[in-house]
Structure formats: structure tokens, C-alpha cells
Amino acid sequence: MRVALAGAVAVPLLVLLVSGAAQSEVHVMERAGVLTLRQGHPYLADPRTVAEVTPYLPGMAVLGLPRAVWGDGGPLPAAAGDARLWCAALFLGCVAAARRARGGVPGGGVPGPDGGAPGTEGAGGGAPGAESPDGRVPGAGGGVPGAGGAGSGSVAGRWRGRAGTGRAAVGVLVASPVVALPLCVSGVDLPLTGLLLLALVYAARRRPVAAGLALAAACSLKWTAWPAVAVAVALLAHRAGPRAAVRGAATAVACTALVLLPAAVLSPGPLVRQVFAFPTGRGPWETPAASPLPGRLLAELGPGGWWAAVGLLLACGVGVAASLAVRPPQGLVAAADRLAVGLAAGFLLAPAGRYGYLALPLLLAVLARLVDGTRGPGRATRSHVVRGHVVRSHGVLGHVARGHVARGHVVPSHVAPGSHVVRASGPPRTTPPEPPAP
Structure with missing residues (x-):
């Protein structure tokens, strides 16, 4: 993957930056940044050619501000102010932020309400909750098995494997012509x-x-x-x-x-x-x-x-x-x-x-x-289930107490409020929420 990124993105982009070759969109963004600093908006009053037209909204001028601030008086300022670099930085930053916002936190259980160790039942000996369908009764006051506890280590391992595969797939995508070509020549x-x-x-x-x-x-x-x-x-x-x-x-x-x-x-x-x-x-x-x-x-x-x-x-x-x-x-x-x-x-x-x-x-x-x-696997919150429901996901089972899931339980992010997750292995299958009791 590194070789692909170097050959498809890094080397071509470096050559183009040094030579100054770029599509017209790059110059339009950089001119928009200069005009915004000068007059408060990125548009020429009377463009004479298509090259002088700015077909973008004012926000695009932000990507041309580095050129407007640093100018092109030397190879380093000229390269650092190139709008393609900032387009690429914004794109890759958004993808990284999206992966971080979407992903869960693998490994490591969450301590119970009374300080139970992660991945174990709480040591405080809380009162038992209602019996679950398969007879397991976690204590409502103690800790519960977390995502990194017994029976769920393979889940965290699989998640880490998927995360690594996802990073590699994003790298391959960036090295593909769909991303590499516009990133090197325009990036708009x-x-x-x-x-x-x-x-x-x-x-x-x-x-x-x-x-x-x-x-x-x-x-x-x-x-x-x-x-x-x-x-x-x-x-x-x-x-x-x-x-x-x-x-x-x-x-x-x-x-x-x-x-x-x-x-x-x-x-x-x-x-x-x-x-x-x-x-x-x-x-x-x-x-x-x-x-x-x-x-x-x-x-x-x-x-x-x-x-x-x-x-x-x-x-x-x-x-x-x-x-x-x-x-x-x-x-x-x-x-x-x-x-x-x-x-x-x-x-x-x-x-x-x-x-x-x-x-x-x-x-x-x-x-x-x-x-x-x-x-x-994401951590459960009040919005996932309602009082008294039993949640089972990836082999972690627990009883809901006090209107929320006991801390440390794993609930798929797509589970609707009030749903039951009824399978402990494979892709979870949910049933609709039950109607409220009269």
C-alpha cells in the first residue's frame, strides 16, 4: 500500500508542485483567496475570460488563503501555498474524523457502578436483577462483563482486524485513479x-x-x-x-x-x-x-x-x-x-x-x-433500550436496570429504543420494541 501511495500520489504530486503545473481550478482557488483578503469576496467584477471566472461559493476561497498569505516568493512558500495540498489535507482529515466518529472503542470493559474491575462482575455485590432468558442474572449494582472481558476478547480482536483492513482499504482507494488523479492535478x-x-x-x-x-x-x-x-x-x-x-x-x-x-x-x-x-x-x-x-x-x-x-x-x-x-x-x-x-x-x-x-x-x-x-461495538446509552429489557450482543448479556443499560454492555448502534437483540453470535437480529404497559 505504501508503494502504491508513493507511486500514485506522492511522487506525481511532488513533481507537479515543483514544476508549478496544475489545472485551472487550482489557480481559481488561489486567486479567490487573494481577492477575499483584498476586497472581502472572491469575485472579479468584470471577468474577460473563462479563466477569470470563479464558479465556486465563497467558502472555497479558504483553500486559497495560504497562497494569498505566503505568496510564491521561493520554492518552499510556492509549494506550501498550493491549494492542492490543502484540498488533500481537508479531504483526508474529514475521512479520518469520519472513521473516528463512526468507530467504537475495542477492548477493555467498563467498571461497574460501584467500581467493579473492567471485564468482571463488580465487587460491590449489588442486588441481583431480574432473571434473564437463559438464566444468567448479572447483579444490578455490580460491574458487568465489558467489551474486553471474558467471552468477548475475540470480538475486540475482530474489530481491530476490521479497523486495520479499513485503513488499508482507504489507502488503496486514495491510490486509485478516482482519488489520486484529482488530488494531484486539481483536488477541488x-x-x-x-x-x-x-x-x-x-x-x-x-x-x-x-x-x-x-x-x-x-x-x-x-x-x-x-x-x-x-x-x-x-x-x-x-x-x-x-x-x-x-x-x-x-x-x-x-x-x-x-x-x-x-x-x-x-x-x-x-x-x-x-x-x-x-x-x-x-x-x-x-x-x-x-x-x-x-x-x-x-x-x-x-x-x-x-x-x-x-x-x-x-x-x-x-x-x-x-x-x-x-x-x-x-x-x-x-x-x-x-x-x-x-x-x-x-x-x-x-x-x-x-x-x-x-x-x-x-x-x-x-x-x-x-x-x-x-x-x-459501541457502548450502550439511554437512547438504545428502555427499562427492564434484556440486551444480548456478541455474547454479552445483561439486564437493564434503573432505566439504562448496566455499564459495560455492548449494544449495536442500530438497535432501536426498546428493542431486544435476540442472537448472541453472528450478525445481531433485533425485534421491534414492545408497546408500553397500560
Whole structure:
């Protein structure tokens, strides 16, 4: 893997940094950073050529700020200020943060409420709880077998193996052409992909504010990220309830508006022409995004064809929104797939587009599976089960006392409130929550 990363990423990127060769997107980001420091927004008032157009939202200028601050007076400042390095750093940082947020903590039980040793029953001799289905009765006041205790060491070992395999798989993905090529020559879509992944991971982990902040960061780079708000909100509503969904949506919208406000006030005309009209083929400059995709072919038929492509694009958006309302995604992979399908359909039906745009939904779907596959056993919280239920997962069985799971128990993160996990080996199978007693 190291050889692949060196040959596919490190060496080509170093050669390009030294030679100064890059796609036009890199220069656009760096110019946006210079203009933002100079005038408070990244748009030229009257661009004369396509190269002077900034088709990105103001947040993209942040990736060009190192060049604006350090300049290019020497090989080291020139290389360190290259926007590709910061695009790659943001992308890899988001993937690492997503893996950390999604993964559990293997090994080592949790002490019991009265100080029982990890992985053992508590020494305090708490009162026994109600008898479990197989006759095992852990004490409600003592410690309980933890994730690293007897009978679960193999679970931690398997988790560590999956984590190592996940790291290797991410490395292979980065060395593949889907990531290595854009990382070396432009990198402009990689930060967007990483932030969308991180937002969905936080939504799956029931962290609405963190998900909203990640969404705001993505939505301030490109407006093609805006559909992700609906997907993440639907996932939050399913996983954490309507109030959490509202908090996540409010955070995303408010923070995005805060980033866009200076440019919208200081330069509304250039913002609309360069960011919204130009990428859709309606600006005064001809867009270079002219791959023969269905939307582009329709738009070339004339004004009627352009409106037909826009109509199909809107119909696709309505269809995805309806699917979120009728059948909201229940986990990270499902949410990433729904967003990937929507983005892919949008790129195909847009009046202007490139084949390379389709790498974003593909990469998002693959990364979601790699991150979700490294998830370890998580510790139980009050939101997982209700009073009096018995939880069995990966061979760890315990009785719920005082409205929460006794500390140290292992509960799959997908278990709904009030569910029973009824299998002790293999993939856990859950039954629906029981209705409350009258």
C-alpha cells in the first residue's frame, strides 16, 4: 500500500508542485483567496475570460488563503501555498474524523457502578436483577462483563482486524485513479466529498450540531452540496427525532448564510452570474463543462431543450425528496447511497456537465461503506433500550436496570429504543420494541 501511495500520489504530486503545473481550478482557488483578503469576496467584477471566472461559493476561497498569505516568493512558500495540498489535507482529515466518529472503542470493559474491575462482575455485590432468558442474572449494582472481558476478547480482536483492513482499504482507494488523479492535478471536489461524508456520519451518530457544521462547510464550497442537507436531515429525523433534525438543518442553513452573506451584499451580480448562471450554461461565458451527457445534449437543442433538461433535473430532485419522506435512510450507507443517486442523476441531467463529476457520488458511496465497515461495538446509552429489557450482543448479556443499560454492555448502534437483540453470535437480529404497559 505504501508503494502504491508513493507511486500514485506522492511522487506525481511532488513533481507537479515543483514544476508549478496544475489545472485551472487550482489557480481559481488561489486567486479567490487573494481577492477575499483584498476586497472581502472572491469575485472579479468584470471577468474577460473563462479563466477569470470563479464558479465556486465563497467558502472555497479558504483553500486559497495560504497562497494569498505566503505568496510564491521561493520554492518552499510556492509549494506550501498550493491549494492542492490543502484540498488533500481537508479531504483526508474529514475521512479520518469520519472513521473516528463512526468507530467504537475495542477492548477493555467498563467498571461497574460501584467500581467493579473492567471485564468482571463488580465487587460491590449489588442486588441481583431480574432473571434473564437463559438464566444468567448479572447483579444490578455490580460491574458487568465489558467489551474486553471474558467471552468477548475475540470480538475486540475482530474489530481491530476490521479497523486495520479499513485503513488499508482507504489507502488503496486514495491510490486509485478516482482519488489520486484529482488530488494531484486539481483536488477541488475532494474537500466537498470528505465534508459530505463527515456530515452523514455525524447524522448517523445522532450529532445534529456537528452534522450541521459539516454541512455548512460543504454548502459554502459548492451549491451542488445543497441536496445533502435534505438527506442528512432525513437521517437525523429517523435516528434522533424531529427536534434533532431541526437543530441540524438550522445549524447548516444559518452557518452557510453567514459565509455567503458578505459576497451577497458586496457583489451580488458577479455572485449570481459566476456561481449559478455560468455552470448551467446561461452565463456570458461558454462553460468548458461540455461532456455529451443527456442534459447537455438536450440543452444543445436550443432554449426548449435547456428548459427540458432543467425540468428533468427538478423532477429528479422532487423524486429524491419524496423518497426521503416516504422511506428515510436508516443508516450511513443508505443515506450516502441516496445522496449519491441524487447527485449522479443531477450531474447527468444538468445542462452542462463533465464525466469527471460522477466520481464524487461514486467516491462518496465507496467511502461510506469503508467507514461503516470499520464500526466497532459501541457502548450502550439511554437512547438504545428502555427499562427492564434484556440486551444480548456478541455474547454479552445483561439486564437493564434503573432505566439504562448496566455499564459495560455492548449494544449495536442500530438497535432501536426498546428493542431486544435476540442472537448472541453472528450478525445481531433485533425485534421491534414492545408497546408500553397500560
